[in-house]
Amino acid sequence: MMRLRFFVTPVLAALFAVCAQAVQVGTPAPDFTATDTHGQVHSLSEYKGKFVVLEWHNRECPFTRKHYESGNMQKLQREWTSRGVIWFTVISSAPGQQGYVTADEENAYVERMKAAPTAVLLDPTGKLGHLYGAKTTPHMFVINPDGILIYDGAIDNKPTTDLDDIPGARNYVSEALEEAMAGKSVSVPTTRPYGCSVKYAH
Amino acid sequence: MIAFAPATLTYGAASASSPHAQVDLISEAGAIQPGRTFQVGLHFILEKGWHIYWINPGDSGEPPRIQWQLPAGFHAGSIQWPAPRRIPDHSLIDYGYEEEALLIVPISPPVRLQSGEIKLGATAKWLVCRDACIPEQASLDLLLPVKDGSAQSESRWRHLFITSQERMPKPAPKRWKVRAIAEKDQFILEVRTGKPERQALFFPLEPNQIENSAPQQAGSYPGGVRISLRKSDQLVQPISNLQGVIVMDSGRAYVVSAPVIQPNSTKRRNGK
Numbered sequence: 001m002m003r004l005r006f007f008v009t010p011v012l013a014a015l016f017a018v019c020a021q022a023v024q025v026g027t028p029a030p031d032f033t034a035t036d037t038h039g040q041v042h043s044l045s046e047y048k049g050k051f052v053v054l055e056w057h058n059r060e061c062p063f064t065r066k067h068y069e070s071g072n073m074q075k076l077q078r079e080w081t082s083r084g085v086i087w088f089t090v091i092s093s094a095p096g097q098q099g100y101v102t103a104d105e106e107n108a109y110v111e112r113m114k115a116a117p118t119a120v121l122l123d124p125t126g127k128l129g130h131l132y133g134a135k136t137t138p139h140m141f142v143i144n145p146d147g148i149l150i151y152d153g154a155i156d157n158k159p160t161t162d163l164d165d166i167p168g169a170r171n172y173v174s175e176a177l178e179e180a181m182a183g184k185s186v187s188v189p190t191t192r193p194y195g196c197s198v199k200y201a202h
Numbered sequence: 203m204i205a206f207a208p209a210t211l212t213y214g215a216a217s218a219s220s221p222h223a224q225v226d227l228i229s230e231a232g233a234i235q236p237g238r239t240f241q242v243g244l245h246f247i248l249e250k251g252w253h254i255y256w257i258n259p260g261d262s263g264e265p266p267r268i269q270w271q272l273p274a275g276f277h278a279g280s281i282q283w284p285a286p287r288r289i290p291d292h293s294l295i296d297y298g299y300e301e302e303a304l305l306i307v308p309i310s311p312p313v314r315l316q317s318g319e320i321k322l323g324a325t326a327k328w329l330v331c332r333d334a335c336i337p338e339q340a341s342l343d344l345l346l347p348v349k350d351g352s353a354q355s356e357s358r359w360r361h362l363f364i365t366s367q368e369r370m371p372k373p374a375p376k377r378w379k380v381r382a383i384a385e386k387d388q389f390i391l392e393v394r395t396g397k398p399e400r401q402a403l404f405f406p407l408e409p410n411q412i413e414n415s416a417p418q419q420a421g422s423y424p425g426g427v428r429i430s431l432r433k434s435d436q437l438v439q440p441i442s443n444l445q446g447v448i449v450m451d452s453g454r455a456y457v458v459s460a461p462v463i464q465p466n467s468t469k470r471r472n473g474k
Contacts, residue, residue, distance in 0.1 A: 062329065062337045098334045135294055136262050153436070160264050161329060161337045190436050192409045196335050197262045197292040 022133030025189040029141070029149040032128050034090070036119035037103040037110075042088070049145045051085045051177060055117070055155075056092060056129065056198060058099030058137035059109060062161040063195035067138060068113055070163045073155075077116040080177060089117040092129030094201035099137070100124060126200040136195035142176045142186075151176035153191030207340035215359070218340035222249040222330045227322075227342040232357040233349035234320050237313035239279075241363060242344065243304045244268060244326055252332045253298045256286035258407055260414045261294035264329050266305065271323030275312030282306040284369035285447055285455035286405055291331070295414040297405055304366035315348045322346065371447040371455040378426075382444040382460040384433075389444055391429045391460055399427035401451040410436040411444060440464055 023029060029052075033043045044052065055073070058064050067073040077087050091106065093099035101109070106120050123129055132141060142151035156169035176186045207220035216227045224247040231240035244266070246254055255263040270278040283305065286297040309322065327339040349355055374380060379394040389412065391404055402420050406412050416432035427450075444460040 060334065062335050159259075162327075190438065192434070192436050194264070195262060196331070197294045197296075199333065200292055202292075 022131060023141070023149055023152060025149050025152050027149060028147050029143040030131050032131055034088075034121040034123060034128050036121055037106045038119070039103070040119065042119060042121065044143070044147070047086045048147055051080075051145060051180065052143040053080060053085055053087045053173060053177075054132065054134075054141040054143070055087065055089045056134040056137050056139040057089045057120070058091070058093055058196060058199060059101070060098050061137045061196035064137045066161050066163055066166070067155060068115070070166050071114075072166050073138075074113065074115050076171070076173065080174075081116060081118055083177075083181075085177065087117040089115070089120040090123055090128055090134070091120065092123040092126045092134060093199040094124055094126060097199035097201070098196075099199055126198070129198050129200060134193075134198050136193045137198060138195055139193040139198070140173050142173060142180070144180055150180055150186050151189055152193075153188075154193045157191070159192075159194030205336055205338045207338055216324075216342035216344050218342060220330070220338040220340070222252045222332075222336065223247065223254070223328070223338060225326060225328075225340055225342070227324055227326075227344045228359040228362070229344060229346055229357050230360055230363040231346070232355035233347045234311050234315065235349055235351070235355070236311055236315040238354075239308050239310045241306050242309050242322065243306045243359070243363060243366065244324070244342075245302070245304045245359075245362065246299065246328070247302045248300060248330065250301075252330050253289050253296065253300045254303065254328050254330055255296065255298040256405065257281070257283045258297055258405070258409055260289075260297040262291055263296050263298065263331055263335065266326060266328035268305075268307065269325040269327075271325070272309075273320055273322075275315075276320075276322070277310045279308035279310070282308075282370055284366060285371050285449050288403065288405075293415065296331075297414070304362060306363070306366065306370070317348050317350070320346050320348060369455065371457045374448075374456040374458045378456075378458075380458045380460045382431075382462045384440065384462050384464050386465075387433055389431045389433060389462065391431055391444060391448075391458075392423075392426065393429075393448060393458065393460075394426040395450075396425060398422040398424060399450055402427045402429055403449045404429050404431060404446050405449070406431075406444070406446040408441075408445060410434050411441060 031044045035041050081087050138155045140155050144150045156171045158165035158169040179186050205220050207218035218225045226245040229242045255265045257265050289296045289298050322344040325341045329335050329337050381392050383390040413432040413434050419430040421428050447455050448458050449455045
């Protein structure tokens, strides 16, 4: 019986490897190198000792727009960067896909929306998105000062496009950061991200 | 940010057209009979290639919502959702509807009603997606006469309601035996119908139980069908029930609630 199982398992494992989880909460977040909209190159490993937030972004996605048109995302960016957090907005839309932007277009958008991330990383090949298994916009990741992934999932617990849902929502990113900064373990370390699909190259 | 669909009003139905959907609020009954629950439906006719979402939208999107503005004494039930389809969306899988869908809502009128006309108002909001997603909404007013007497009055949409009922998931027959065996990375959902079934698809009602984008492997076995479902990455606690809709090869859909058998539960039972 064991022998039979052993025979079957590698086939299934190979099948699932394609869609297997890219990163896992509680384990080291994979290092990456990416270029921001000002041409500056960032590596995750440079930011050891700091909390890092990754925010997957598509300005035209109604779920993203809910958080930007309400000012919610900018408020989070401002609050957490002022407390020493490195906040990367990441754009993984491929050229020709919704949400793809040039560096100049994105810089104008950041100014217009009064967004306040540390930097916006451009990922048109989807390399960073696939490395982290970013599924939706928004999809949020929080990495602690030891480089361990401590949160992977939705921005909050209201998976809608409705701006009215923001005030009563439970923000998982803020919760994770508050808890981790207080030396506590993160009570909700993973949730189902909600939003639009990330517009990777087909 | 929201596309408002302008509404037109005709007797017994209200229509709205948005860039990607035509939406009609229609009634199964041609008239309202006091105290007699009847069905109304939000009928979506979608532009080719575009889709709307099931109650569990899968990896992305959100389900349509309806806010009712009803006269005093009227009560609207919850939406009855037809069985969805798996809709690939980049590397994700969504659950929803393409082409058309009728979302049915039971309306219960009060026992006493004056004769005349009743206006049932609905504000519907939905997200319609292709590569991009667009939130749309419409306010629809359905006008229906009040009619006393026992003979049921049928509207011209009665047939659409009957065919749509066939797509509605039914409670699983009592003789079926359903269970889910928890393995390390997957659930084996066993549905014993009493005869071999070639194919079946499972749609989870809970968002964090299975990995939507993992292919479902269905296989016949003497008493029914087995489906292997990859566990969700978000599943950190063992679950006691796997709830969802199963669509059989015949196209018929059933609501199942499968008790989950944990790997060590048989051992424990043998030990005691």
